[in-house]
Amino acid sequence: MQQSARAICGRRAAYVLDEQIGFILRQAYQRNSLLFGELFGDELTPTQWAAIAKLSEVGPCSQNHLGRLIAMDAATVKGVVDRLMKRGLVESAPSATDRRRLLVSLTAGGRKAFDQGLARAFEASAKTLSPLKANEQAVLLRLLKRIG
Amino acid sequence: MQQSARAICGRRAAYVLDEQIGFILRQAYQRNSLLFGELFGDELTPTQWAAIAKLSEVGPCSQNHLGRLIAMDAATVKGVVDRLMKRGLVESAPSATDRRRLLVSLTAGGRKAFDQGLARAFEASAKTLSPLKANEQAVLLRLLKRIG
DNA sequence: GCAAATTAGTTCGTGTACGAACAAAAATAT
DNA sequence: ATATTTTTGTTCGTACACGAACTAATTTGC
Numbered sequence: 144m145q146q147s148a149r150a151i152c153g154r155r156a157a158y159v160l161d162e163q164i165g166f167i168l169r170q171a172y173q174r175n176s177l178l179f180g181e182l183f184g185d186e187l188t189p190t191q192w193a194a195i196a197k198l199s200e201v202g203p204c205s206q207n208h209l210g211r212l213i214a215m216d217a218a219t220v221k222g223v224v225d226r227l228m229k230r231g232l233v234e235s236a237p238s239a240t241d242r243r244r245l246l247v248s249l250t251a252g253g254r255k256a257f258d259q260g261l262a263r264a265f266e267a268s269a270k271t272l273s274p275l276k277a278n279e280q281a282v283l284l285r286l287l288k289r290i291g
Numbered sequence: 292m293q294q295s296a297r298a299i300c301g302r303r304a305a306y307v308l309d310e311q312i313g314f315i316l317r318q319a320y321q322r323n324s325l326l327f328g329e330l331f332g333d334e335l336t337p338t339q340w341a342a343i344a345k346l347s348e349v350g351p352c353s354q355n356h357l358g359r360l361i362a363m364d365a366a367t368v369k370g371v372v373d374r375l376m377k378r379g380l381v382e383s384a385p386s387a388t389d390r391r392r393l394l395v396s397l398t399a400g401g402r403k404a405f406d407q408g409l410a411r412a413f414e415a416s417a418k419t420l421s422p423l424k425a426n427e428q429a430v431l432l433r434l435l436k437r438i439g
Numbered sequence: 440g441c442a443a444a445t446t447a448g449t450t451c452g453t454g455t456a457c458g459a460a461c462a463a464a465a466a467t468a469t
Numbered sequence: 470a471t472a473t474t475t476t477t478g479t480t481c482g483t484a485c486a487c488g489a490a491c492t493a494a495t496t497t498g499c
Contacts, residue, residue, distance in 0.1 A: 165419060172316040175312060176315055176457095190484080190485060214321060215486075216488095217448065272312055282434065287312075290322065291315055291318035328488095367455065369479070385478085409454075441498100444497070444498090445491085448492085450489100454486085460480085463478085464475105
Protein backbone atom coordinates (compact mmCIF):
# COMPACT_ATOMS: atom_id res chain seq x y z
CA MET A 144 0.00 0.00 0.00
CA GLN A 145 2.83 2.36 -0.85
CA GLN A 146 1.97 5.96 -1.56
CA SER A 147 3.93 8.22 -3.84
CA ALA A 148 5.66 11.26 -2.44
CA ARG A 149 3.20 13.26 -4.52
CA ALA A 150 0.20 11.62 -2.86
CA ILE A 151 1.66 12.29 0.57
CA CYS A 152 2.76 15.88 0.23
CA GLY A 153 0.26 16.97 -2.39
CA ARG A 154 2.76 18.16 -4.99
CA ARG A 155 5.56 16.75 -7.12
CA ALA A 156 8.40 15.56 -4.89
CA ALA A 157 11.63 17.48 -5.32
CA TYR A 158 14.54 15.45 -6.67
CA VAL A 159 17.22 15.75 -4.04
CA LEU A 160 20.36 13.99 -5.19
CA ASP A 161 21.56 13.32 -1.65
CA GLU A 162 18.43 11.26 -0.98
CA GLN A 163 18.89 8.94 -3.97
CA ILE A 164 19.96 5.39 -3.28
CA GLY A 165 22.52 5.30 -6.10
CA PHE A 166 24.27 8.42 -4.94
CA ILE A 167 24.35 7.22 -1.35
CA LEU A 168 25.59 3.77 -2.35
CA ARG A 169 28.45 5.28 -4.31
CA GLN A 170 29.57 7.30 -1.31
CA ALA A 171 29.32 4.37 1.07
CA TYR A 172 31.38 2.23 -1.28
CA GLN A 173 33.91 5.02 -1.68
CA ARG A 174 34.34 5.27 2.07
CA ASN A 175 34.85 1.51 2.35
CA SER A 176 37.46 1.63 -0.43
CA LEU A 177 39.22 4.48 1.32
CA LEU A 178 39.39 2.56 4.60
CA PHE A 179 40.56 -0.52 2.76
CA GLY A 180 43.27 1.51 1.06
CA GLU A 181 44.46 2.90 4.39
CA LEU A 182 44.93 -0.64 5.69
CA PHE A 183 46.41 -2.24 2.57
CA GLY A 184 48.38 0.64 1.05
CA ASP A 185 49.32 -0.35 -2.48
CA GLU A 186 49.50 -4.03 -1.57
CA LEU A 187 46.03 -4.99 -2.76
CA THR A 188 42.93 -3.19 -3.97
CA PRO A 189 39.47 -4.22 -2.68
CA THR A 190 38.83 -5.90 -6.02
CA GLN A 191 42.08 -7.83 -5.97
CA TRP A 192 41.39 -8.86 -2.40
CA ALA A 193 37.97 -10.13 -3.45
CA ALA A 194 39.59 -12.34 -6.09
CA ILE A 195 42.13 -13.75 -3.67
CA ALA A 196 39.59 -14.27 -0.90
CA LYS A 197 37.21 -16.07 -3.24
CA LEU A 198 39.96 -18.29 -4.65
CA SER A 199 40.93 -19.09 -1.09
CA GLU A 200 37.30 -19.98 -0.39
CA VAL A 201 36.50 -22.14 -3.40
CA GLY A 202 39.89 -23.26 -4.66
CA PRO A 203 41.05 -23.12 -8.29
CA CYS A 204 38.41 -22.22 -10.85
CA SER A 205 38.09 -20.89 -14.36
CA GLN A 206 38.64 -17.21 -14.94
CA ASN A 207 35.08 -16.45 -16.02
CA HIS A 208 33.62 -18.51 -13.18
CA LEU A 209 35.75 -16.57 -10.73
CA GLY A 210 34.37 -13.41 -12.29
CA ARG A 211 30.80 -14.54 -11.68
CA LEU A 212 31.63 -15.44 -8.09
CA ILE A 213 32.95 -11.95 -7.42
CA ALA A 214 30.47 -10.06 -9.62
CA MET A 215 32.84 -8.93 -12.37
CA ASP A 216 32.36 -9.30 -16.07
CA ALA A 217 34.84 -11.23 -18.19
CA ALA A 218 36.74 -8.17 -19.35
CA THR A 219 37.18 -6.84 -15.82
CA VAL A 220 38.25 -10.10 -14.24
CA LYS A 221 40.87 -10.59 -16.91
CA GLY A 222 42.54 -7.34 -15.91
CA VAL A 223 42.40 -8.24 -12.23
CA VAL A 224 43.85 -11.71 -12.79
CA ASP A 225 46.57 -10.31 -15.06
CA ARG A 226 47.67 -7.86 -12.39
CA LEU A 227 47.62 -10.53 -9.69
CA MET A 228 49.70 -12.80 -11.92
CA LYS A 229 52.23 -10.05 -12.50
CA ARG A 230 52.60 -9.84 -8.70
CA GLY A 231 52.93 -13.60 -8.45
CA LEU A 232 49.88 -14.07 -6.23
CA VAL A 233 47.92 -16.09 -8.74
CA GLU A 234 48.74 -18.44 -11.60
CA SER A 235 46.65 -19.72 -14.47
CA ALA A 236 46.99 -22.88 -16.53
CA PRO A 237 44.90 -24.20 -19.40
CA SER A 238 42.33 -26.75 -18.32
CA ALA A 239 43.04 -30.33 -19.36
CA THR A 240 39.40 -31.21 -19.93
CA ASP A 241 38.17 -28.00 -21.56
CA ARG A 242 40.61 -26.28 -23.85
CA ARG A 243 38.71 -22.98 -23.64
CA ARG A 244 39.24 -22.65 -19.92
CA LEU A 245 41.99 -21.10 -17.86
CA LEU A 246 42.27 -22.59 -14.40
CA VAL A 247 43.15 -19.78 -12.03
CA SER A 248 44.64 -20.65 -8.65
CA LEU A 249 46.50 -19.06 -5.77
CA THR A 250 50.26 -19.42 -5.59
CA ALA A 251 52.07 -19.92 -2.29
CA GLY A 252 52.57 -16.16 -2.28
CA GLY A 253 48.85 -15.67 -2.85
CA ARG A 254 47.95 -17.88 0.09
CA LYS A 255 50.43 -15.96 2.22
CA ALA A 256 48.93 -12.64 1.09
CA PHE A 257 45.50 -13.90 2.08
CA ASP A 258 46.67 -15.02 5.53
CA GLN A 259 48.46 -11.75 6.10
CA GLY A 260 45.55 -9.67 4.84
CA LEU A 261 42.78 -11.41 6.71
CA ALA A 262 42.88 -9.35 9.90
CA ARG A 263 43.03 -6.11 7.92
CA ALA A 264 40.12 -7.17 5.71
CA PHE A 265 38.03 -7.83 8.81
CA GLU A 266 39.13 -4.47 10.14
CA ALA A 267 38.13 -2.65 6.96
CA SER A 268 34.65 -4.11 7.20
CA ALA A 269 34.40 -3.27 10.88
CA LYS A 270 35.57 0.30 10.40
CA THR A 271 33.14 0.82 7.54
CA LEU A 272 30.28 -0.28 9.76
CA SER A 273 31.61 1.36 12.92
CA PRO A 274 29.15 4.31 12.85
CA LEU A 275 26.36 1.78 13.45
CA LYS A 276 25.48 -0.33 16.44
CA ALA A 277 25.75 -4.10 16.10
CA ASN A 278 22.05 -4.67 15.46
CA GLU A 279 21.98 -1.82 12.95
CA GLN A 280 24.93 -3.36 11.14
CA ALA A 281 23.05 -6.63 10.85
CA VAL A 282 19.94 -4.88 9.52
CA LEU A 283 21.96 -2.94 6.97
CA LEU A 284 23.69 -6.05 5.65
CA ARG A 285 20.43 -7.95 5.41
CA LEU A 286 18.66 -5.17 3.49
CA LEU A 287 21.62 -4.46 1.22
CA LYS A 288 21.91 -8.09 0.21
CA ARG A 289 18.31 -7.97 -0.98
CA ILE A 290 18.94 -5.12 -3.39
CA GLY A 291 22.30 -6.44 -4.67
CA MET B 292 28.22 -4.80 24.64
CA GLN B 293 29.25 -6.16 21.27
CA GLN B 294 30.75 -9.62 21.20
CA SER B 295 33.18 -10.83 18.59
CA ALA B 296 32.18 -13.66 16.30
CA ARG B 297 34.90 -15.63 18.02
CA ALA B 298 33.36 -15.10 21.45
CA ILE B 299 29.99 -16.21 20.16
CA CYS B 300 30.90 -19.26 18.17
CA GLY B 301 33.98 -20.27 20.09
CA ARG B 302 36.45 -20.21 17.19
CA ARG B 303 37.91 -17.79 14.66
CA ALA B 304 35.15 -16.51 12.39
CA ALA B 305 35.51 -17.57 8.79
CA TYR B 306 36.03 -14.77 6.30
CA VAL B 307 33.14 -15.10 3.90
CA LEU B 308 33.47 -12.56 1.13
CA ASP B 309 29.74 -12.45 0.46
CA GLU B 310 29.14 -11.23 4.03
CA GLN B 311 31.54 -8.28 3.78
CA ILE B 312 30.05 -4.83 3.59
CA GLY B 313 32.39 -3.62 0.85
CA PHE B 314 31.63 -6.53 -1.43
CA ILE B 315 27.88 -6.15 -0.89
CA LEU B 316 28.02 -2.39 -1.42
CA ARG B 317 29.80 -2.85 -4.73
CA GLN B 318 27.13 -5.23 -5.96
CA ALA B 319 24.28 -2.99 -4.84
CA TYR B 320 25.85 -0.03 -6.61
CA GLN B 321 26.41 -2.12 -9.71
CA ARG B 322 22.77 -3.11 -9.81
CA ASN B 323 21.70 0.52 -9.45
CA SER B 324 24.05 1.51 -12.28
CA LEU B 325 22.64 -1.26 -14.45
CA LEU B 326 19.06 -0.12 -13.87
CA PHE B 327 20.08 3.46 -14.51
CA GLY B 328 21.72 2.41 -17.75
CA GLU B 329 18.61 0.57 -18.88
CA LEU B 330 16.58 3.76 -18.45
CA PHE B 331 19.09 6.26 -19.83
CA GLY B 332 20.83 4.22 -22.52
CA ASP B 333 23.92 6.12 -23.57
CA GLU B 334 22.32 9.47 -22.86
CA LEU B 335 23.79 10.00 -19.41
CA THR B 336 25.76 7.94 -16.90
CA PRO B 337 24.81 7.98 -13.20
CA THR B 338 27.82 10.19 -12.54
CA GLN B 339 26.95 12.66 -15.29
CA TRP B 340 23.37 12.74 -14.04
CA ALA B 341 24.63 13.52 -10.54
CA ALA B 342 26.55 16.52 -11.88
CA ILE B 343 23.55 17.81 -13.81
CA ALA B 344 21.12 17.23 -10.96
CA LYS B 345 23.39 19.01 -8.50
CA LEU B 346 23.93 21.95 -10.82
CA SER B 347 20.18 22.15 -11.22
CA GLU B 348 19.84 22.15 -7.45
CA VAL B 349 22.48 24.72 -6.51
CA GLY B 350 23.02 26.72 -9.67
CA PRO B 351 26.39 27.60 -11.19
CA CYS B 352 29.41 26.79 -9.10
CA SER B 353 33.14 26.23 -9.41
CA GLN B 354 34.34 22.94 -10.80
CA ASN B 355 36.04 21.78 -7.61
CA HIS B 356 33.09 22.83 -5.48
CA LEU B 357 30.78 20.85 -7.71
CA GLY B 358 33.10 17.90 -7.21
CA ARG B 359 32.81 18.17 -3.44
CA LEU B 360 29.03 18.40 -3.68
CA ILE B 361 28.86 15.17 -5.66
CA ALA B 362 31.71 13.38 -3.88
CA MET B 363 34.26 13.35 -6.69
CA ASP B 364 37.85 14.43 -6.51
CA ALA B 365 39.19 17.21 -8.71
CA ALA B 366 40.63 14.91 -11.35
CA THR B 367 37.41 12.93 -11.71
CA VAL B 368 35.08 15.90 -11.89
CA LYS B 369 37.21 17.46 -14.59
CA GLY B 370 36.63 14.46 -16.83
CA VAL B 371 32.90 14.47 -16.12
CA VAL B 372 32.56 18.20 -16.84
CA ASP B 373 34.64 17.88 -20.01
CA ARG B 374 32.38 15.16 -21.36
CA LEU B 375 29.24 17.10 -20.45
CA MET B 376 30.66 20.17 -22.21
CA LYS B 377 31.40 18.13 -25.32
CA ARG B 378 27.70 17.18 -25.34
CA GLY B 379 26.69 20.79 -24.83
CA LEU B 380 24.87 20.16 -21.54
CA VAL B 381 27.20 22.26 -19.45
CA GLU B 382 29.39 25.29 -20.03
CA SER B 383 32.23 26.74 -18.02
CA ALA B 384 33.56 30.28 -17.89
CA PRO B 385 36.42 31.78 -15.90
CA SER B 386 35.24 33.54 -12.74
CA ALA B 387 35.44 37.31 -12.82
CA THR B 388 36.36 37.62 -9.15
CA ASP B 389 38.74 34.64 -8.82
CA ARG B 390 40.94 33.93 -11.77
CA ARG B 391 41.65 30.39 -10.58
CA ARG B 392 38.03 29.37 -10.77
CA LEU B 393 35.93 27.94 -13.56
CA LEU B 394 32.24 28.67 -13.13
CA VAL B 395 30.35 25.62 -14.35
CA SER B 396 26.68 25.99 -15.27
CA LEU B 397 23.93 24.20 -17.13
CA THR B 398 23.15 25.23 -20.69
CA ALA B 399 19.60 25.33 -22.01
CA GLY B 400 20.24 21.82 -23.30
CA GLY B 401 21.43 20.77 -19.86
CA ARG B 402 18.27 22.07 -18.20
CA LYS B 403 16.21 20.24 -20.80
CA ALA B 404 18.17 17.02 -20.19
CA PHE B 405 17.46 17.36 -16.48
CA ASP B 406 13.72 17.89 -17.03
CA GLN B 407 13.53 14.98 -19.43
CA GLY B 408 15.59 12.70 -17.18
CA LEU B 409 13.82 13.45 -13.93
CA ALA B 410 11.12 10.78 -14.15
CA ARG B 411 13.64 8.15 -15.19
CA ALA B 412 16.00 9.09 -12.36
CA PHE B 413 13.17 8.64 -9.87
CA GLU B 414 12.36 5.34 -11.53
CA ALA B 415 15.95 4.12 -11.28
CA SER B 416 15.93 4.81 -7.54
CA ALA B 417 12.54 3.15 -7.13
CA LYS B 418 13.55 0.05 -9.10
CA THR B 419 16.77 -0.28 -7.12
CA LEU B 420 14.80 -0.26 -3.88
CA SER B 421 11.86 -2.27 -5.20
CA PRO B 422 12.84 -5.55 -3.48
CA LEU B 423 12.18 -3.80 -0.17
CA LYS B 424 8.98 -2.61 1.46
CA ALA B 425 8.56 1.13 1.97
CA ASN B 426 9.59 1.09 5.61
CA GLU B 427 12.60 -1.09 4.83
CA GLN B 428 13.64 1.35 2.11
CA ALA B 429 13.57 4.18 4.62
CA VAL B 430 15.63 2.20 7.13
CA LEU B 431 18.20 1.29 4.49
CA LEU B 432 18.63 4.89 3.35
CA ARG B 433 18.98 6.13 6.90
CA LEU B 434 21.62 3.54 7.82
CA LEU B 435 23.53 3.93 4.57
CA LYS B 436 23.80 7.68 4.99
CA ARG B 437 25.48 7.13 8.33
CA ILE B 438 28.29 5.04 6.86
CA GLY B 439 28.79 7.24 3.76
C1' DG C 440 26.80 -36.98 -36.85
C1' DC C 441 26.42 -32.31 -37.73
C1' DA C 442 24.59 -27.61 -37.73
C1' DA C 443 23.27 -24.20 -34.43
C1' DA C 444 23.57 -22.18 -30.14
C1' DT C 445 26.27 -21.44 -26.10
C1' DT C 446 30.35 -20.64 -23.37
C1' DA C 447 35.38 -19.11 -22.45
C1' DG C 448 38.42 -15.90 -23.18
C1' DT C 449 40.50 -11.62 -25.61
C1' DT C 450 40.64 -6.93 -27.36
C1' DC C 451 39.01 -2.28 -27.95
C1' DG C 452 36.75 1.88 -26.60
C1' DT C 453 34.63 4.78 -23.13
C1' DG C 454 33.86 6.30 -18.53
C1' DT C 455 34.58 6.59 -13.64
C1' DA C 456 37.95 6.98 -9.56
C1' DC C 457 41.91 8.62 -7.21
C1' DG C 458 46.90 9.61 -5.81
C1' DA C 459 50.80 12.44 -7.04
C1' DA C 460 53.05 16.20 -8.93
C1' DC C 461 52.56 20.58 -10.82
C1' DA C 462 51.47 25.90 -11.90
C1' DA C 463 48.78 29.88 -11.06
C1' DA C 464 46.13 32.60 -8.15
C1' DA C 465 44.33 33.91 -3.71
C1' DA C 466 44.31 34.02 1.29
C1' DT C 467 47.01 34.23 5.52
C1' DA C 468 50.30 35.54 8.72
C1' DT C 469 53.75 38.27 10.51
C1' DA D 470 54.24 44.45 2.08
C1' DT D 471 56.17 40.19 1.58
C1' DA D 472 56.72 35.33 2.58
C1' DT D 473 54.06 31.22 3.56
C1' DT D 474 50.21 28.48 3.02
C1' DT D 475 46.06 27.16 0.85
C1' DT D 476 43.05 26.63 -2.91
C1' DT D 477 41.91 25.80 -7.88
C1' DG D 478 42.54 23.45 -11.71
C1' DT D 479 45.50 20.35 -14.89
C1' DT D 480 48.10 16.26 -16.31
C1' DC D 481 49.81 11.63 -15.75
C1' DG D 482 49.60 6.92 -14.30
C1' DT D 483 47.06 3.00 -12.54
C1' DA D 484 42.95 0.34 -11.66
C1' DC D 485 38.16 -0.92 -12.00
C1' DA D 486 33.79 -1.57 -14.96
C1' DC D 487 31.26 -2.84 -18.80
C1' DG D 488 29.34 -3.09 -23.72
C1' DA D 489 30.54 -4.75 -28.25
C1' DA D 490 32.81 -7.45 -31.42
C1' DC D 491 35.65 -11.27 -32.16
C1' DT D 492 37.85 -16.37 -32.13
C1' DA D 493 38.05 -20.92 -30.45
C1' DA D 494 36.07 -24.70 -28.18
C1' DT D 495 32.18 -27.17 -26.32
C1' DT D 496 27.36 -28.31 -25.86
C1' DT D 497 22.77 -28.78 -27.76
C1' DG D 498 19.20 -30.17 -30.71
C1' DC D 499 17.59 -32.82 -34.19
